[in-house]
Amino acid sequence: MGVGVCYILRRRSKNPPNVEEFLRNHMSLSPKRYNYFDVRKMTNSFKEKLGQGGYGSVFKGQLLDGRLVAVKVLDKTNKGDGEEFVNEIASISKTCHVNIVALLGFCIEGPKKALIYEFMPNGSLEKFIYIDKLSKTVFHDHHQLGWDTLFKIAVGVARGLEYLHRGCCTRIVHFDIKPHNILLDQDFNPKISDFGMSKLCLKKESTMSTMGTRGTIGYIAPELVLRTFGKVSHKSDVYSYGMMVLEMVGQRRNVDAGADNTSEIYFPNWIYKRLEQLEELGLCGATTEDEKELSRKMTIVGLWCIQVDPLHRPSMNKVLDMLEGRIEDLEIPPMPTFSSSVPNPPMPTFSSSVSPLHQETFSTISIS
Structure with a gap:
C-alpha cells in the first residue's frame, strides 16, 4: 500500500540528481x-x-486530441537542480482528485524540462482576492468573487488537502499552499497545483525530517522556521491554508504595511480582536446575513488553522467539519501568538479533539 520512501533530493549534493535514473x-x-x-x-x-x-x-498549449494544457517550462538555471521537477512528478502522479490539478505529461531533454498540466481557464486564486483600496477593484482582473464562491473555494481546497494527507496511497505534504498555487476552472472550482516543494511519506508517520525551510514567506508554518515551535508534519499545510483563508476573508495580504492604522497591519490580529469583542467584521461585500455567516465561519476556521503550536491546529478533516457544520458550534480560538509566556491554549471543542501527533521521525531517503 504505502510507499516507504520520501521523494526529496539532496539539496547540498555536489552533483545534480540523476533524474533519468529516477x-x-x-x-x-x-x-x-x-x-x-x-x-x-x-x-x-x-x-x-x-x-x-x-x-x-x-505557456498555453493544445494536445493533438484538442485538449487545452498549461505547459510549465523550467528555467535552465533553476536552482533546484531537478529537485522540484522530480518532486512534482513523484507527488502528483500518485493523485487523482477533483481538487488536485492533473499532470498530463512531462519533457526532459538535457537541461530542457517541462511539465504539462490540464488547463485552468480562470488562472490562480491570487488574481481575484486582493482589493485595491483606492479603486475598490481587484488588482488583476477587476472581478470580485462573491462570498458563496469564496466559501466554495475554501471548502474545495480543504478537500484537496484532506485527500493529500489521508486519502491517497501515500501521505503528501504540499509545503507551499498559497493563493498563487490554487488554480480555478471555468466554474471557479479550485485545484491545488505546484508540488515542487512537496514531500511524500509513510501514512503511519505523523512527523518528518526536512532539509531547509520549505514554502513561501507569509504562509510558512512557524515550526518550519524554528523547530522549538513543534514538529514538522501535515499540520504545516494546515497553517498555510489558514493564512490563505484569512487573505480570502480580508481580500488583502495578511501583512499590509500600507494599512491606514498600525493596528490593521497584521490582519489576523485585527480580525481576531473584532471577533473577540463581538463586533461586526465589516468585511468587503458581506452584506446579507448568509454572507456574514460565511465570512465569520471562514475567519474562525482560519484562526484555528494558524495556531502557533501544530498540536493545536485542526487536521484537514476537522477543518471540513467546521466549514460544513453550524456556525453556532464554532468557538473562537485563542489568539495566535509567538510569545512563549502565553499558556498553552485549549483544544478546539467543535468536534472530537484533534489527535496528538506521534513523536517519532524518520530519515529522508535521498536520490542521487
Missing part, C-alpha cells in the same frame, strides 16, 4: 513523456505566455 525506476508512476519538439509544437513555439515564476514560465 524516471526509469518509477516510470509506472509517471505520466506520458514528450520530447522538446512536441512541447514547442503544442505551445505554437511558446506563443501565449500565461505566467512567470521563479521556476520559469507557463
Whole structure:
C-alpha cells in the first residue's frame, strides 16, 4: 500500500540528481513523456505566455486530441537542480482528485524540462482576492468573487488537502499552499497545483525530517522556521491554508504595511480582536446575513488553522467539519501568538479533539 520512501533530493549534493535514473525506476508512476519538439509544437513555439515564476514560465498549449494544457517550462538555471521537477512528478502522479490539478505529461531533454498540466481557464486564486483600496477593484482582473464562491473555494481546497494527507496511497505534504498555487476552472472550482516543494511519506508517520525551510514567506508554518515551535508534519499545510483563508476573508495580504492604522497591519490580529469583542467584521461585500455567516465561519476556521503550536491546529478533516457544520458550534480560538509566556491554549471543542501527533521521525531517503 504505502510507499516507504520520501521523494526529496539532496539539496547540498555536489552533483545534480540523476533524474533519468529516477524516471526509469518509477516510470509506472509517471505520466506520458514528450520530447522538446512536441512541447514547442503544442505551445505554437511558446506563443501565449500565461505566467512567470521563479521556476520559469507557463505557456498555453493544445494536445493533438484538442485538449487545452498549461505547459510549465523550467528555467535552465533553476536552482533546484531537478529537485522540484522530480518532486512534482513523484507527488502528483500518485493523485487523482477533483481538487488536485492533473499532470498530463512531462519533457526532459538535457537541461530542457517541462511539465504539462490540464488547463485552468480562470488562472490562480491570487488574481481575484486582493482589493485595491483606492479603486475598490481587484488588482488583476477587476472581478470580485462573491462570498458563496469564496466559501466554495475554501471548502474545495480543504478537500484537496484532506485527500493529500489521508486519502491517497501515500501521505503528501504540499509545503507551499498559497493563493498563487490554487488554480480555478471555468466554474471557479479550485485545484491545488505546484508540488515542487512537496514531500511524500509513510501514512503511519505523523512527523518528518526536512532539509531547509520549505514554502513561501507569509504562509510558512512557524515550526518550519524554528523547530522549538513543534514538529514538522501535515499540520504545516494546515497553517498555510489558514493564512490563505484569512487573505480570502480580508481580500488583502495578511501583512499590509500600507494599512491606514498600525493596528490593521497584521490582519489576523485585527480580525481576531473584532471577533473577540463581538463586533461586526465589516468585511468587503458581506452584506446579507448568509454572507456574514460565511465570512465569520471562514475567519474562525482560519484562526484555528494558524495556531502557533501544530498540536493545536485542526487536521484537514476537522477543518471540513467546521466549514460544513453550524456556525453556532464554532468557538473562537485563542489568539495566535509567538510569545512563549502565553499558556498553552485549549483544544478546539467543535468536534472530537484533534489527535496528538506521534513523536517519532524518520530519515529522508535521498536520490542521487
